[in-house]
Amino acid sequence: xxxxxxxxxxxxxxxxxxxxxxxxxxxxxxxxxxxxxxxxxxxxxxxxxxxxxxxxxxxxxxxxxxxxxxxxxxxxxxxxxxxxxxxxxxxxxxxxxxxxxxxxxxxxxxxxxxxxxxxxxxxxxxxxxxxxxxxxxxxxxxxxxxxxxxxxxx
Amino acid sequence: xxxxxxxxxxxxxxxxxxxxxxxxxxxxxxxxxxxxxxxxxxxxxxxxxxxxxxxxxxxxxxxxxxxxxxxxxxxxxxxxxxxxxxxxxxxxxxxxxxxxxxxxxxxxxxxxxxxxxxxxxxxxxxxxxxxxxxxxxxxxxxxxxxxxxxxxxx
DNA sequence: TTGCTCCTCACGTCACGTGAGGTGGC
DNA sequence: TTGCTCCTCACGTCACGTGAGGTGGC
Numbered sequence: 001x002x003x004x005x006x007x008x009x010x011x012x013x014x015x016x017x018x019x020x021x022x023x024x025x026x027x028x029x030x031x032x033x034x035x036x037x038x039x040x041x042x043x044x045x046x047x048x049x050x051x052x053x054x055x056x057x058x059x060x061x062x063x064x065x066x067x068x069x070x071x072x073x074x075x076x077x078x079x080x081x082x083x084x085x086x087x088x089x090x091x092x093x094x095x096x097x098x099x100x101x102x103x104x105x106x107x108x109x110x111x112x113x114x115x116x117x118x119x120x121x122x123x124x125x126x127x128x129x130x131x132x133x134x135x136x137x138x139x140x141x142x143x144x145x146x147x148x149x150x151x152x153x154x
Numbered sequence: 155x156x157x158x159x160x161x162x163x164x165x166x167x168x169x170x171x172x173x174x175x176x177x178x179x180x181x182x183x184x185x186x187x188x189x190x191x192x193x194x195x196x197x198x199x200x201x202x203x204x205x206x207x208x209x210x211x212x213x214x215x216x217x218x219x220x221x222x223x224x225x226x227x228x229x230x231x232x233x234x235x236x237x238x239x240x241x242x243x244x245x246x247x248x249x250x251x252x253x254x255x256x257x258x259x260x261x262x263x264x265x266x267x268x269x270x271x272x273x274x275x276x277x278x279x280x281x282x283x284x285x286x287x288x289x290x291x292x293x294x295x296x297x298x299x300x301x302x303x304x305x306x307x308x
Numbered sequence: 309t310t311g312c313t314c315c316t317c318a319c320g321t322c323a324c325g326t327g328a329g330g331t332g333g334c
Numbered sequence: 335t336t337g338c339t340c341c342t343c344a345c346g347t348c349a350c351g352t353g354a355g356g357t358g359g360c
Contacts, residue, residue, distance in 0.1 A: 011313065019350095021314085026350060041358045043314050061349095062219070063275055068349075084293065098299045105290050105301050112283045115276055121217050122273050129266045136259050139238065145252045147259050165339065173324095175340085180324060195332045197340050215323095222323075314358065325347075332340065 003052075006037030006045035013046045017054050024054070032057060032072055064114060074111075077103050157206075160191030160199035167200045171208050178208070186211060186226055218268060228265075231257050 014021045024044075027033040033054055036047035046054075053075070060071045081104040084097060140147050168175045178198075181187040187208055190201035200208075207229070214225045235258040238251060294301050 009313075022350060022352085025316095030349095039314090039358080041314080043358070059275075059279075063272070063279060065216070065219070081290070094297065098297050101290060101294050101297060101299050102301070105287070105294065108283055108287050108290060109302065112280065112287070115279050115283065118217070119273065119276050119280070121213075122269055122276065125213075125217060125269050126266065126273070129262055129269065133259070133262050133266070136235070136255060136262060140255050140259065143248065143252050143255060145255050147256070148263065163339075176324060176326085179342095184323095193332080193340090195340080197332070312359095315356080317354085319352090319354105321351075322349090323347100326345090328343085328345105330341080333338095 003048035004036060006035060006047045006050075008046040008051065010035075010044045010046070013051060013054065016051070017058060019054075019058065027054070027057065027068075030068060030072070032068060032075070064111065074107055077107050080104075157202040158190060160189065160201045160204075162200040162205065164189075164198045164200070167205060167208065170205065171212055173208075173212065181208075181211065181222075184222060184226070186222060186229070217272075218265065228261055231261050234258075 010021045010024055014024055024033065028035065028044075033050060035044040036050050037045040039045055056075070057068075057071055060066050060074060061068070066074070077100075080100045084092070084100055137147065164175045164178055168178055178187065182189065182198075187204060189198040190204050191199040193199055210229070211222075211225055214220050214228060215222070220228070231254075234254045238246070238254055291301060
C-alpha cells in the first residue's frame with residue numbers, strides 16, 4: 001500500500017506499461033527512472049511511484065511527442081513542485097518558491113497550448129477520414145461491394 | 155497551375171513543410187517521395203503534387219505517429235484508390251477493383267479508430283492540465299506570485 | 309534440479325543531423 | 335565573378351531492438 005515499496009520486477013512493470021525491459025533499463029541509464037530498490041541478487045525492484053512515473057514518461061513521449069531530454073526537464077519541474085506541496089521543507093527561501101511555481105505554470109501553459117493544437121489537427125483529421133469513408137462507400141456501392149455493417153458512431 | 159509541373163527547389167519545399175532538405179533526400183532514398191523533375195544541372199524540382207504528398211507524409215508521421223514503412227503502405231493504397239477514380243483504366247478487372255476498395259475502407263476505419271483513441275487521450279490530458287493549473291494558481295496566490303493575466307478559454 | 313526471469317555487454321536499426329568537399333544557377 | 339543553394343558521401347545520434355552468454359529465485 002505504501003507507494004514507495006519496491007515490489008515489482010522489471011518484466012511485470014514493462015508488460016503493464018506496454019514497453020520492453022530494454023526501455024526501462026535505458027531510462028535508468030539516462031537517469032529518467034531509477035528503480036526504488038533491488039533484490040538481494042541484484043535485480044531491479046520497482047515501486048508504485050516508479051510505475052506512475054513510467055506511465056507519465058510514456059504519456060509525455062507518445063501523446064506529446066517529446067524527446068527524453070524535454071521529458072526530463074518537465075519531470076524535474078513537477079518533482080520540485082511536488083516537494084513544495086510537502087510543506088515540510090520551509091528551508092526553501094520564498095524567492096525560490098516563487099520561481100518554482102512560475103516555472104511549473106509556464107510548462108503547464110506551454111503543454112496546454114500544444115495539446116489544443118494537436119486536438120484541432122486531430123479533429124480535422126476525423127472530418128477528413130469521414131469524408132473519405134463516404135466517398136469510398138459510394139464507389140463500393142457502384143461495385144456492389146459489401147463493406148462492414150455500419151459506421152460506428154463514437 | 156498544373157499540379158504536375160516540377161517548379162520548386164528542395165530548400166523551398168523543405169521550408170514550407172517545416173522539415174530539412176535531408177528529410178526530403180531521405181524520403182526519396184526510401185522511394186516515399188520522388189521529385190517530379192530535375193534541373194538541367196541535376197538538382198531536384200518538386201511539383202505541387204509532390205508538395206501535397208509530402209504534407210500528407212508529415213501528417214501521418216506526426217499526428218498518427220506511424221513509421222515510414224506503414225506510411226508507404228497507406229500512401230500506395232491511397233494511390234491505387236485515386237487511380238480507380240480516374241476511370242480511364244477499365245482494364246482493371248472488377249475483382250481487383252473490389253479488393254482495392256475494401257483495402258482502402260479497412261485502412262480508413264483503422265485510422266479513424268486510432269484518431270478517436272488519440273482524441274480521447276488528449277481530452278483527458280487537457281482536463282488534467284487544467285486541474286494542475288488551478289492547483290498551481292492556488293499556490294501562487296498564497297505566495298503572492300502574479301502569473302499570466304487569465305486562462306485563455308478555448 | 310528444472311524453467312523462467314533476470315543480468316550485462318555490445319552490435320544493429322530507424323529517421324534523420326551534421327559537417328566535408330565540390331558544383332550549379334540568377 | 336560573387337553568393338547562395340544545390341549535390342553526394344559518410345560519420346554521428348537518439349531511442350531503443352536484438353541476440354550472446356551467464357546468473358538468480360519460487
